[in-house]
Amino acid sequence: MVNLANPSAxxxxxxxxxxxxxxxxxxxxxxxxxxxxxxxxxxQQGETxxxxxxxxxxxxxxxxxxxxxxxxxxxxxxxxHPLADAAxxxxxxxxxxxxxxxxxxxxxxxxxxxxxYWVWDARLTSVLVLFILYLGLVALWRSIxxxxxxxxxxxxxxxxxxxxxxxxxxxxxxxxxxxxxxxxFRLGGPTIAPELLWPLLTMALAFTLLFVVLHLMAIRNEILxxxxxxxxxxxxxxxxxxxxxxxxxxxxx
Amino acid sequence: xxxxxxxxxIVAAYLVxxxxxxxxxxxxxxxxxxxxxxxSRLDAARNRDDGQ
Numbered sequence: 001m002v003n004l005a006n007p008s009a010x011x012x013x014x015x016x017x018x019x020x021x022x023x024x025x026x027x028x029x030x031x032x033x034x035x036x037x038x039x040x041x042x043x044q045q046g047e048t049x050x051x052x053x054x055x056x057x058x059x060x061x062x063x064x065x066x067x068x069x070x071x072x073x074x075x076x077x078x079x080x081h082p083l084a085d086a087a088x089x090x091x092x093x094x095x096x097x098x099x100x101x102x103x104x105x106x107x108x109x110x111x112x113x114x115x116x117y118w119v120w121d122a123r124l125t126s127v128l129v130l131f132i133l134y135l136g137l138v139a140l141w142r143s144i145x146x147x148x149x150x151x152x153x154x155x156x157x158x159x160x161x162x163x164x165x166x167x168x169x170x171x172x173x174x175x176x177x178x179x180x181x182x183x184x185f186r187l188g189g190p191t192i193a194p195e196l197l198w199p200l201l202t203m204a205l206a207f208t209l210l211f212v213v214l215h216l217m218a219i220r221n222e223i224l225x226x227x228x229x230x231x232x233x234x235x236x237x238x239x240x241x242x243x244x245x246x247x248x249x250x251x252x253x
Numbered sequence: 254x255x256x257x258x259x260x261x262x263i264v265a266a267y268l269v270x271x272x273x274x275x276x277x278x279x280x281x282x283x284x285x286x287x288x289x290x291x292x293s294r295l296d297a298a299r300n301r302d303d304g305q
Contacts, residue, residue, distance in 0.1 A: 048259045051266045058270070097277045104273075105266040112259040210274070217281045224288040231295050 007223045010083060014216045021213045028206035035199040042196065051109040053200055057207035058102040062130060063165055065095035065211065069137075070162045073155035083219065085151030086226075088158065089141050090218030094211060096134035103131060114178050122171035123179040126164055133161045147226070 032053070042049035069091045075084030106124070107117045118124065137154055144150035172181045183191045190197055257263070 046259070047257045048263060050263050054266060054270045093280075094277060097273055101270050101273050104269045108262045108266040108269070112262050214277060214281060217285065221281060221284045221288055224285070224292060228288060228291050228295065231292070231299075235295065235299065 007083065007227075011220060011223060014220050018213065018216060021209065021216070025206060025209040025213055028202060028209060032199060032202035032206045035202060039196050039199045045113060048109065048112050049196065051105055052196075053203045055102060055105040055109055056200060057204040058098050058105060059127070060204055061207050061211055062095060062099035062102045062127065063168055064208070065091050065098060066130065066133075066158075066162065066165060068215075069095065069158050070165075073158040076151050076155040077159075083223075085147070085155070086219050086222040087215070088151070088154060090222050091215055092134055092137040092141065092154075094214055094218065096131060096138060098207075098211070099127065099131040099134055103127060110178075119178055121177040121179060122175040123168065123177050126168045126171050129164055130161075130168060133157075133164065137161075 036050060036053040039050075039053075041047045069088050072084045072088035072091065075081040076088060103124075106127075110119070111117045137157060140154050140157060141150050144153060171177065172179050192200065
């Protein structure tokens with residue numbers, strides 16, 4: 001079995017897997033978009049329901065990516081897995097990107113359906129807090145130069161921030177909100193018509209696979225960035241040693 | 254197509270999504286190219302130094 005904790009083995013596996021994963025993602029997007037545009041209009045929302053096929057997968061990913069980052073943070077703090085902090089760092093900008101998509105598409109869906117681009121209700125506000133958390137984590141990684149210290153600080157902030165996840169999930173049950181309650185993953189089964197549900201699930205799978213591809217690519221970049229930093233320091237140290245030898249030789253002559 | 258109610262909102266939502274996804278892909282690909290180039294330059298410089 002390949003030891004994925006070894007960065008070189010990870011690079012070799014991603015080099016082989018990425019083209020196939022990217023191809024599968026593109027195929028799923030083609031099928032998902034095709035079936036979404038052929039899907040019938042909703043009986044209340046009409047064609048505006050087409051926004052659901054991008055808004056819901058982005059919303060699902062915005063929380064899922066934070067779960068991935070929470071697991072990676074545990075990997076950093078508890079198990080000290082060599083790739084855990086790279087995975088956490090690589091996921092933060094992607095989380096911010098998909099949460100941005102979720103907020104903007106939700107806003108563009110909200111205006112025609114609710115009459116407002118934005119309302120300060122629990123679901124929207126908690127997702128906005130999640131977006132700010134992602135941006136804060138990206139900023140934290142950039143502001144601490146020592147990667148080890150940055151990883152520990154980001155891991156702690158991620159673990160503190162994960163309290164927001166159940167708030168996002170249950171905000172529609174706990175408080176009065178304009179946002180509709182869960183209609184796909186619920187105890188009594190989905191309440192969406194199958195003609196709308198299948199394109200939605202296909203798009204959700206396409207978005208998830210897209211995240212997997214982008215995350216693997218971003219982790220690969222992180223490994224290369226660390227290799228580059230190590231080699232640069234090594235070259236600088238060798239340069240210093242050479243300079244010292246040269247200076248010692250010069251003074252002894 | 255434009256006689257569909259709220260057509261502009263639907264198109265705007267898909268456009269924003271496409272732009273955001275392309276921006277994420279572009280940023281990661283450009284970062285990879287920059288890092289690969291820098292590593293190749295460093296390797297070439299080290300090989301040159303070793304050869305001397």
